[in-house]
Amino acid sequence: QAASGEGEEGGSQGDRAPIPEGLAPDELTPEKVHELFLGGGGERKLGDDPSTGEPILLKSGRYGPYVASGERKSSLLRSQSPDSLTLDQALQLLRLPRLVGVAPDGAEVVANNGRYGPYVKRGDEFRSLDSEDKMFTVTLDEALALLAAPKTRQRRAAAPPLREMGNDPLTEKPLVIKDGRFGPYVTDGEFNASLRRGQTPEELTLEQASEMLAEKRAKGPAPKKKAAPAKKTAAKKTTTAAKKTTTAAKKTTAAKKTTAAKKAPAKKAAPRKATSTPKE
Structure with missing residues (x-):
């Protein structure tokens, strides 16, 4: 449990750590609980920032561990563990985004970590870096060379396993x-x-x-979505419309026959033959 209450026998209080706001109960994995107990109270002081004198704290949030100092915050990199994070590593993280230099046109070139990994940026142009360490070591010339290269949409060759x-x-x-x-x-x-x-x-x-x-x-594998069955309503509407069309056609045909019958001239009766009366 993230916070233990009274024991069954002695009634003593165990260690406690606050659960971050917004963290769902099903997200409390053993790894997440371990993060919450980084140093008691869910945070651990790594030292002070020599440039500002503010304390640098290692904390645990909804999306994982991060370092904070004053209003600055930065998530840990994928290759970093909260148990072994040093003060120097925390200072590096808090300096992101890092100003690499200024391009000849006066635009700033920065290196930072984003949703899809590390990158360099100038204005609206982005290019990915091939490792997280490059964020702290890439030079201005290297960054400008990357930004000058055209964007490629080709798939990269399969990387070897780690x-x-x-x-x-x-x-x-x-x-x-x-x-x-x-x-x-x-x-x-x-x-x-x-x-x-x-x-x-x-x-x-x-x-x-x-x-x-x-x-x-x-x-097991994720279930495949079944195709939605065709709606019966549309079929009913089509059938009803067809029936109405047939009925209308029948009525039209009957009406035509009636009209034709009225317009046809009546045949004249044949004249009656004169009958002679025999004389006496």
């Missing part, structure tokens, strides 16, 4: 960790499971990976 873990003890299939669009994940070639907050490709154990994939297999 780590080969060996065979799954349950299925004997080889397990590897790959870097996906939304972060690293473990796969056996059929099922995928994203690494959770606090898990890193280097520290994930084979047993943990096997358990994560077993949970995915138990859920």
Whole structure:
């Protein structure tokens, strides 16, 4: 439990940590609970910012751990763990977006981390960086070269796995960790499971990976949506309209016959032959 109350025997109070506002009960995974107890009270002080003197705190929010100092906030990178985050790493995060330099046209070039990973930006132009570390090391010349290159829509060549873990003890299939669009994940070639907050490709154990994939297999593939059946109302309307058309056609035909009968001239009666009366 995220916050424990009185014990069954001694009635003593356990450790407590506040649950962030907006966090749903089903999101309280063991990893999330671990984040909430980073240092008691759901936060841990890493030190003070030497430039401002303000404390730098490691906190846990709805979308994972982050560092905060004054009004500045920054989420941890995918490769970082709250347990091992240092003060220097926190200071780097709080300096994002980083000003790389000024382009010849006077526009600022910055490096930052976004929804789809690290990037460099000048005005409305964006280009992706191939690693998170590049946000802190990319030079102005390198950034301008990236921004000058045309955007490519071609698919990249398949990247090598981040780590080969060996065979799954349950299925004997080889397990590897790959870097996906939304972060690293473990796969056996059929099922995928994203690494959770606090898990890193280097520290994930084979047993943990096997358990994560077993949970995915138990859920089975996502059900396919069935096509909606055709509405009967439309068919009824079509049938009714056809019936009305047929009835109208019959009435029209009958009316034509009646009119034709009225217009046809009556035949003249044949003259009667004169009958002579015999004389006596």
